[in-house]
Amino acid sequence: MILYLFCLCFFPLIDAETDEIVSAINSGSFTLRTGFTEIQSDHEIEWRFGSRRTLINAAEKVNLLPIFRDRLLIQRETGDLTITNITNEHTGVYELSIVSGQKELQKKLIVTVYAPVPVPVITRYSPQCSSLSSSAAVASKTVLLCSVLNVEHQDENTYSCVVNNPVSQQTKHLDIDQLCQKCSDCDNRCQKEL
Structure with a gap:
């Protein structure tokens, strides 16, 4: 003791x-x-x-x-x-x-x-171009690819791609009206960076 x-x-x-x-x-x-x-x-x-x-x-x-x-x-x-x-x-x-x-x-x-995160890039890819002017017709045949994460649908006309880590964040927004324009050259399969 x-x-x-x-x-x-x-x-x-x-x-x-x-x-x-x-x-x-x-x-x-x-x-x-x-x-x-x-x-x-x-x-x-x-x-x-x-x-x-x-x-x-x-x-x-x-x-x-x-x-x-x-x-x-x-x-x-x-x-x-x-x-x-x-x-x-x-x-x-x-x-x-x-x-x-x-x-x-x-x-x-x-x-x-x-490391700080990069600004994401949203890419549009349309396997078949449509000459229709309707935004619904063009959007239904278009795939949006985000450089880091999936593209998220925000509201009726807006999509966003967000990249983040605990210390930084970058967001890229896309208005669907920018996407819904007539395709001028259907032979190029309408691949475009936005």
């Missing part, structure tokens, strides 16, 4: 928080937050990165990983870590450790860096 109490006195109490997911866009920046509005002078803050848990906020920058050189900003008041001009190499697990006396707070943050 005495040995058990002795061990409790010398091991720090650890508060582990749940993981936080952070999404960022390539060439942009992201900020990892400690959750504090002000860090006390007796708090020791460590930010680590990757499976090797490499220290990235050391005062001595000599051994800093190349992917973090000239990209780190640490806010003195809060301990928040901002990384600028990010690339896919910054995707990974970041660990925060704040020690105050015998108490330690640990937090894991999972960062994913995404």
Whole structure:
């Protein structure tokens, strides 16, 4: 019983928080937050990165990983870590450790860096051209292809193609009236990019 109490006195109490997911866009920046509005002078803050848990906020920058050189900003008041001009190499697990006396707070943050999405392209393909001027007749014989996803019907005259990821979105709209014009050259099978 005495040995058990002795061990409790010398091991720090650890508060582990749940993981936080952070999404960022390539060439942009992201900020990892400690959750504090002000860090006390007796708090020791460590930010680590990757499976090797490499220290990235050391005062001595000599051994800093190349992917973090000239990209780190640490806010003195809060301990928040901002990384600028990010690339896919910054995707990974970041660990925060704040020690105050015998108490330690640990937090894991999972960062994913995404490329910006391209503007989608909607392509019209009509296997048989129709000389009818009716929009219903032309639309019924036309297939719309989206460069990334399926084309969605929005309302009576509008279709849209949406491409997105957690950090960016691009949408291309198509009014069916643009599509419903007489085909001038039926021999070309009416393939047209809109």
